[in-house]
Structures are given as structure tokens and as C-alpha cells.
Amino acid sequence: MAEDFPAELAHVLDASDARARDLAWSAFVNAYSRLLLHVARQVGRDYDMAMDAYAHILEQLRGDDCHRLRRFAADGRSKFTTWLVVVARRLCLDYLRQRYGRARRNGGDSGGGRAVRRCLEDSLSERVDLATVPDVGALGPEGELIAVEESKALAAALAGLNPRDRLLLTLRFEDDLSAREIGALLAYPTPFHVYRRISTLLASLRAGLAPRRHQESEPPPLNRSSER
């Protein structure tokens, strides 16, 4: 995106001598210090930590003949400010990890969308007649097998969704984001559109899984043939 290539960045990258580099760097810092401080304050836990992280960002951006900034110049798919926020946040996190150790994460990886599956399983069970569902606990190993099969069926149904829909369900049920935030991330015009899409997806998953549930609630045909 050539139109998003800022003059301050161009001057830093094109400076021919040390004095020109210093002047260009000062102008660059003036232009972007507010944004970088904002990132550092959000990532650092207190004032001192944030200021250390800010200094680290500047040092890393300027280090090695501005090789990080040159990477943007070579790529340039996004707006510079968006790219700068991503890179500054990563630098902050690296710095804080080096200095204070790795923070304990709340979630960890999705593990194939366990939370989404759990939510969908709950949602499905609300709509199935309990009398038709075998008591999994009472069925012992057979019940466990049914539960595993159901979970596999749900995983397969989720895998069959397109990536955007899978991400939508993950943001809603795994990350617990509001419809407004999801709308901003995935470019839905209003939260209502997010709700509608989620409802449509849940309905189609339910429709796809309901026949399987009915089949499983019937006695297995293999048992009948073995009794003969």
C-alpha cells in the first residue's frame, strides 16, 4: 500500500549519513511516540514497566539499521500504524517475558475447539427429548462410546464449516467476545448480524446432528442379531 507509506518512515530508511539519520529518527519518534506509549501502557502492568517496554520498542525498532522497519517497507500489505501496533505489542511481550518470565496464560491453545464443542453439546441437549437419550452413565462402556462418537460427530461438523464461521463460533464461545467486538473483528455491520449468523450456524449444526442422536437412541442392531 504505497499511499500508506509515511514520510517519517521513508526519511528514516533513506537517510544517507549519521546526522540525517538522527534527525529523521527524532521526527519518527515524534510522530509515533503516542501510539507506541499507548501500546506499552496496555501491555506493561505498571508505569515503570510500561516505560521500560517503550524504551525497548524504540531500541529494537532502530537497532540493526532499522531492519524491522525495513521489513514493513518490503511487505507493505497493511497500514503502517496497524503494522506498528502488532510489532510494538510483540516487542513489549518479548521484553516482559525476558525480564519477568512467561506470564501464566488463562487458556492455552484451543485443543481443537473444546469449549465450542462443549457449548454446542449443551445447546443441543437442551433441544433433545431426554426420554429418547440413553443414560450414558448407566450404559457403562457403551455410554462412553456414544459420548465419544457424539463428540467426534460434532468435531467433524465443526471442521466442515468454512474457516470464517469456525472462527466466529470460536470467538463467541471460546473467547467469550461480545457480538460488537466480533463484528469489528470480522467486519459484520452490526451485532445483530453476528447474532443472526451464530443462530444460523447453530441451527445447521443441530439439524446435521439430530438424526445421529435419534439413531443412537435406538437399540443397536448388532445386539439383536447376536441374541438369535
Place this chain on the structure above:
Amino acid sequence: MTHHGLRDPHLEAGLVAAYVDGSVGTADAAKVEAHLALCSQCRQELIEVRRLLPVTARRWRWQAVAALAAAAVLLLMVGRPGGPRVSDRSSIRGGGHPEPLAPVLTPAEGARVRGGAVRFVWHSVPGSAAYRITLTDERGDVVWTTESADTSVTPATTIHVRGGHLYYWSVDVLLRDGRSTTTGFHSFRVAP
């Protein structure tokens, strides 16, 4: 797409930024979304970057595209009586802005239209099998939807759009190889 190495399988910074800006192509967007659906670390990064940015970059981008398209339509309509034809639309494509998604022509983003005169026009997409047009109201309720092989369509007269209200429309492009792409949602307001 991701860092090529066993140690760091996450999305590159440039790709995350481009996704937030809405400037990745359809194929890359699908790959990014597939990765994000499984990687909580990259998802968290996306969420926090979006929170750190003050404006909806993606929306601005769409407005710029819509304004560009509207200007192109205006030029064509002034230049040739009878309005845009299919060949006109392909010449607009040839004019070549780098938008990777399927762009719309009219109603442009934020346009104000007369209730009885809503006509939807969008660019043709190479390899398309059909287009699905969806019109929703402010609450996201689907007011009207239809499929078309053409790149313009007018709702039946029985479809009632209310004066003074905001509506959203989108076109899903179904490709012959089974994939699909979309214009995303665009808003217009019906004149009171």
C-alpha cells in the same frame, strides 16, 4: 503465511496487520481464519491489536472502495447515456484497483436511495457460478434474498423497504470450483 520454522508457527506480523485492515486476499483470509480458529495465541493478538487501534480500519477501507466505485459509475453514466452495461463494468475492473474481494458498485456505502428505485449492481467475478444477494434491515433480519447469474438485480415490487431506514446488502459469490467469496455488507439509507 506463518513463520517458516518449527519454533514459531504463528502468523507473521504483516499478515496480522493486513487482516485487521481487511487488505488480505480472499484465499489468504481463509487461511488466516483457519489458523485463528485453532490458535488462541494469534487470536488473542488479533483481539488486542483491534482494541489498541482507535478506528475501524476495515470500515474505512470499504468506504474508500465504495467511493471509488461510485465515482467510476458516475463517470460512465455521464460519459454514455443509458447507464452502465456489462461491458462497462468489465472496463471498470480493467481500470484496476487492487481490491481482492468482490467490490460493489451501487448503492455505494452510505448512499441514500429512493424506496422504489433500489437496484443492486456489483462487479463480475471471474469463475463465478452464481451470485446470492441478501438484503437485511438494521436488526440483521433478512428482508429479501435471491440468486442471480447476472451482476445486477432489482427486488420484486412486493419487497417493501421503509423510508428513512438503514439497510445492509451483500453479495456472496459462488465460484465454480466450490469456493465462495463475498462483498461484505454495505449500508444504504432509504429516503423518507
